[in-house]
Amino acid sequence: MEQTKIVLDEKEMPAKWYNIMADMPNKPAPPLHPGTKQPVGPQDLSAIFPMALIEQEVSAERWIPIPEEVLKIYALWRPTPLYRARRLESALGTPAKIYYKHEGVSPAGSHKPNTAVPQAYYNKQAGIRRIATETGAGQWGSAMAFAGGLFGLDVLVYMVKVSYHQKPYRRSAMETWGAKVLASPSGETNAGRKVLGDDPESSGSLGIAISEAVEDAATHADTNYALGSVLNHVLLHQTVIGLEAQKQFEKAGDYPDVIYGCCGGGSNLAGVSSPFVRDKIGGRKVRVVAVEPTSCPTLTKGQMRYDFGDTVGLTPLLMMYTLGHDFVPPGIHAGGLRYHGDAPLICQLYKDGLIEAEAHGQRAVFEAALTFARSEGIIPAPESAHAIKGVIDEALRCKEAKEKKTIFFNLSGHGIFDLGAYDAYLSGKLEDYAYPEEKIKEALARLPVV
Amino acid sequence: MEQTKIVLDEKEMPAKWYNIMADMPNKPAPPLHPGTKQPVGPQDLSAIFPMALIEQEVSAERWIPIPEEVLKIYALWRPTPLYRARRLESALGTPAKIYYKHEGVSPAGSHKPNTAVPQAYYNKQAGIRRIATETGAGQWGSAMAFAGGLFGLDVLVYMVKVSYHQKPYRRSAMETWGAKVLASPSGETNAGRKVLGDDPESSGSLGIAISEAVEDAATHADTNYALGSVLNHVLLHQTVIGLEAQKQFEKAGDYPDVIYGCCGGGSNLAGVSSPFVRDKIGGRKVRVVAVEPTSCPTLTKGQMRYDFGDTVGLTPLLMMYTLGHDFVPPGIHAGGLRYHGDAPLICQLYKDGLIEAEAHGQRAVFEAALTFARSEGIIPAPESAHAIKGVIDEALRCKEAKEKKTIFFNLSGHGIFDLGAYDAYLSGKLEDYAYPEEKIKEALARLPVV
Numbered sequence: 016m017e018q019t020k021i022v023l024d025e026k027e028m029p030a031k032w033y034n035i036m037a038d039m040p041n042k043p044a045p046p047l048h049p050g051t052k053q054p055v056g057p058q059d060l061s062a063i064f065p066m067a068l069i070e071q072e073v074s075a076e077r078w079i080p081i082p083e084e085v086l087k088i089y090a091l092w093r094p095t096p097l098y099r100a101r102r103l104e105s106a107l108g109t110p111a112k113i114y115y116k117h118e119g120v121s122p123a124g125s126h127k128p129n130t131a132v133p134q135a136y137y138n139k140q141a142g143i144r145r146i147a148t149e150t151g152a153g154q155w156g157s158a159m160a161f162a163g164g165l166f167g168l169d170v171l172v173y174m175v176k177v178s179y180h181q182k183p184y185r186r187s188a189m190e191t192w193g194a195k196v197l198a199s200p201s202g203e204t205n206a207g208r209k210v211l212g213d214d215p216e217s218s219g220s221l222g223i224a225i226s227e228a229v230e231d232a233a234t235h236a237d238t239n240y241a242l243g244s245v246l247n248h249v250l251l252h253q254t255v256i257g258l259e260a261q262k263q264f265e266k267a268g269d270y271p272d273v274i275y276g277c278c279g280g281g282s283n284l285a286g287v288s289s290p291f292v293r294d295k296i297g298g299r300k301v302r303v304v305a306v307e308p309t310s311c312p313t314l315t316k317g318q319m320r321y322d323f324g325d326t327v328g329l330t331p332l333l334m335m336y337t338l339g340h341d342f343v344p345p346g347i348h349a350g351g352l353r354y355h356g357d358a359p360l361i362c363q364l365y366k367d368g369l370i371e372a373e374a375h376g377q378r379a380v381f382e383a384a385l386t387f388a389r390s391e392g393i394i395p396a397p398e399s400a401h402a403i404k405g406v407i408d409e410a411l412r413c414k415e416a417k418e419k420k421t422i423f424f425n426l427s428g429h430g431i432f433d434l435g436a437y438d439a440y441l442s443g444k445l446e447d448y449a450y451p452e453e454k455i456k457e458a459l460a461r462l463p464v465v
Numbered sequence: 466m467e468q469t470k471i472v473l474d475e476k477e478m479p480a481k482w483y484n485i486m487a488d489m490p491n492k493p494a495p496p497l498h499p500g501t502k503q504p505v506g507p508q509d510l511s512a513i514f515p516m517a518l519i520e521q522e523v524s525a526e527r528w529i530p531i532p533e534e535v536l537k538i539y540a541l542w543r544p545t546p547l548y549r550a551r552r553l554e555s556a557l558g559t560p561a562k563i564y565y566k567h568e569g570v571s572p573a574g575s576h577k578p579n580t581a582v583p584q585a586y587y588n589k590q591a592g593i594r595r596i597a598t599e600t601g602a603g604q605w606g607s608a609m610a611f612a613g614g615l616f617g618l619d620v621l622v623y624m625v626k627v628s629y630h631q632k633p634y635r636r637s638a639m640e641t642w643g644a645k646v647l648a649s650p651s652g653e654t655n656a657g658r659k660v661l662g663d664d665p666e667s668s669g670s671l672g673i674a675i676s677e678a679v680e681d682a683a684t685h686a687d688t689n690y691a692l693g694s695v696l697n698h699v700l701l702h703q704t705v706i707g708l709e710a711q712k713q714f715e716k717a718g719d720y721p722d723v724i725y726g727c728c729g730g731g732s733n734l735a736g737v738s739s740p741f742v743r744d745k746i747g748g749r750k751v752r753v754v755a756v757e758p759t760s761c762p763t764l765t766k767g768q769m770r771y772d773f774g775d776t777v778g779l780t781p782l783l784m785m786y787t788l789g790h791d792f793v794p795p796g797i798h799a800g801g802l803r804y805h806g807d808a809p810l811i812c813q814l815y816k817d818g819l820i821e822a823e824a825h826g827q828r829a830v831f832e833a834a835l836t837f838a839r840s841e842g843i844i845p846a847p848e849s850a851h852a853i854k855g856v857i858d859e860a861l862r863c864k865e866a867k868e869k870k871t872i873f874f875n876l877s878g879h880g881i882f883d884l885g886a887y888d889a890y891l892s893g894k895l896e897d898y899a900y901p902e903e904k905i906k907e908a909l910a911r912l913p914v915v
Contacts (some may be wrong), residue, residue: 016476016532016535016537016540017538018475018540019537019540019541020475020540020541021476022472022474022475024472025466025468025469025470026466057853083466086466086698087466087467087469090466090468090469090470091469091470091548091552091841091842091843092842098541102541120570122841122843123843124881125888161775161842164838164839164842165552165839165840165842183888184634184884184885184888185883185884185886186879186886187884187887187891188881188887189845190887190888191834191835191844191880191884191887192838192839192842192844193839193840214472218681223575228499262692264626279667284648294721360726384641385641388614389614389640389642389643390540390615390640391572391609391643392542392572392614392615393572394539394572394638394641394642416666430633430641431574431638431881431882432881433639434633434634434635434638434641435633435634435637437637437638437640437641438633438634438636438637438640441637441640441641
């Protein structure tokens with residue numbers, strides 16, 4: 016019988032994370048203090064992050080050991096399988112070989128626990144008792160609730176109010192893992208009270224929720240803040256995905272010609288592709304493609320500039336492709352990947368031509384998701400479906416050109432939490448939307464000059 | 466590092482199902498025709514089932530080969546991992562070793578696809594174009610939608626109306642896999658129209674939905690019916706779980722002293738335990754315990770009698786422990802496992818002392834679920850949480866007695882679809898309920914005398 020998936024024993028799990036900073040031809044520009052506009056130092060971050068994570072954030076070491084306690088918890092779902100998508104290949108009639116890594120097998124249903132677990136671990140080691148974080152749709156909040164629970168940390172999740180009410184099951188999941196969830200804006204922080212004072216009916220935004228979580232962490236000695244994407248240490252932790260995949264491709268006697276990953280903040284794309292980008296820097300031929308929504312086209316339409324990480328402007332300035340920090344995703348956008356910027360690390364690789372990017376409309380993305388669900392059986396997360404759209408287009412180009420390319424993508428999560436978005440698509444309620452270039456220009460004109 | 470899970474390569478997947486009928490000391494009594502009260506023959510069933518499944522239903526062969534096409538689809542998620550629940554053991558402070566098989570890794574999230582896939586395969590082989598089936602909470606309908614989709618069968622799911630409206634995401638999942646879902650009672654069948662004629666506001670019941678699906682299958686030449694539990698062939702297909710587990714225990718150098726499985730219709734319990742019950746019949750020491758809710762206590766409070774498989778009384782009479790076919794589960798019951806009877810095969814094993822049974826209230830069951838989610842990380846299906854409650858009690862007895870027993874259970878599914886029930890528990894809205902013995906007595910007095 017033809018092999019469907021390549022599995023690894025947990026003894027074959029990578030023992031170190033791979034830090035692409037060591038091999039990049041050009042390093043990303045440093046983050047700047049929002050007040051002084053000078054590069055931030057470790058002391059600026061120590062109020063909200065443990066020193067071990069700050070060290071990882073700035074490290075240039077190629078390999079960083081994964082603590083045994085983290086490996087033990089990774090083993091609850093890792094190594095994840097590498098699938099050969101034979102049924103999808105048949106459905107498309109392509110000569111291309113399609114592989115995918117399935118990160119949806121984690122208890123929280125996505126790749127996010129790969130970093131939530133070490134973040135919880137290092138905070139626990141540092142004597143922290145409590146984590147404050149934010150969540151929009153719930154993917155990251157779930158991962159942090161899961162990971163914090165396993166280390167006995169209290170987790171407080173500021174959840175964007177509109178999601179809090181629209182997605183009560185996400186909240187129930189976080190509570191089941193033991194976390195406390197507050198609708199943001201809340202009355203618990205100055206930031207929240209200020210927003211509620213101006214607009215008692217505010218339905219919240221990710222920017223406001225970040226401000227609340229950061230304020231909570233900065234004002235409680237026993238509390239730190241945790242972020243689920245964008246930062247170097249987050250991307251570092253996700254490299255277990257690509258490192259496992261390299262071992263699995265070796266077992267399969269194959270190697271990807273092209274790798275697709277959806278790109279919101281960039282952690283899943285960096286996680287799956289970094290070890291392969293290292294090969295590329297070393298001269299191996301492999302393409303890496305970031306797929307983003309046309310409704311939030313940071314890489315394809317944004318500009319590489321210093322911009323704030325949050326909407327309110329409290330975080331350091333990051334050098335990244337941005338749509339402007341006051342970007343507000345349209346309400347009709349159902350597919351995740353709503354961040355106004357991207358990880359500085361991903362942006363530098365994109366600028367240097369080591370990563371490509373493309374954008375797709377959400378109806379085409381959900382159509383690709385259905386093709387996948389009806390051939391491979393797994394209902395993909397809407398975020399992951401962006402990668403699938405890229406892969407299907409590539410496989411059809413191979414069909415046209417009669418090329419036997421090896422295509423690889425990361426299925427970053429399952430879509431069982433996102434069936435409301437599927438329902439909207441199936442009932443014809445989802446509209447395509449391309450974020451207007453005029454609005455991007457205006458937003459970029461408002462950015463601080465650094 | 467201590468091993469967390471024992472994985473098998475897909476080459477190690479069982480190639481045959483195990484039919485416990487071959488080894489049972491006493492065979493189950495035959496099903497009887499509801500009209501003539503004579504044993505039903507293959508011809509009675511051929512209007513709604515393909516001959517290959519009817520042959521499996523009555524087979525006494527010990528081993529039945531799994532078709533290659535079915536194995537290929539099983540490989541999308543099988544073999545499933547066998548976990549050593551080290552974190553749960555620590556949380557309980559028990560000297561017992563706890564293992565569980567994780568069937569929630571299937572695309573539909575439960576063990577149900579183990580039988581949905583071969584049922585779809587044999588129907589496709591028989592030239593059937595369309596499957597009619599029913600679903601209550603949605604577990605079985607999802608599995609059939611998934612499996613039918615992979616074989617290009619049209620699947621029509623009659624979904625109990627109250628669930629159809631309460632669980633729109635279950636419906637969206639089935640539609641994503643390509644199935645059509647109707648709220649039952651519907652206007653599509655005589656059975657549905659009759660119910661709606663009597664009560665236009667009827668919120669439906671599993672019994673009515675079964676009647677609609679069976680009528681649909683019986684009145685369309687291109688359509689068959691599919692059932693997700695109770696019948697012999699369904700239990701047969703589920704034995705892949707126990708067969709894989711035996712190989713995994715061999716690799717771990719261990720063997721269970723006691724096996725827990727939740728029991729609604731009995732397919733998950735039979736699937737995980739049959740190969741071990743065979744060992745027990747052969748003289749090996751192993752206990753098997755069925756866990757059911759106190760709100761539907763078929764084995765612990767019902768009587769072994771001939772009773773109808775459905776509420777309306779259209780199906781053959783089955784010899785089983787029953788609460789009476791007009792049993793209606795209380796509305797406050799959130800934990801699944803609502804069938805008024807049990808698989809005849811499980812009932813015979815229980816009667817012969819090869820299986821034990823115990824019942825638990827739902828608040829204790831959800832408390833066990835939270836203990837599991839907060840130690841092992843996986844949110845269990847409420848059904849599976851019944852087995853977990855049994856396991857935790859056993860592990861605490863081992864702690865008391867300082868016994869190093871090996872405990873094994875089947876985690877039949879994840880609970881991501883069931884977060885509404887968790888929400889009800891967490892917000893204090895779930896009540897315990899023991900089905901009154903008086904009502905059972907009355908219902909049994911109404912049964913046909915055979």
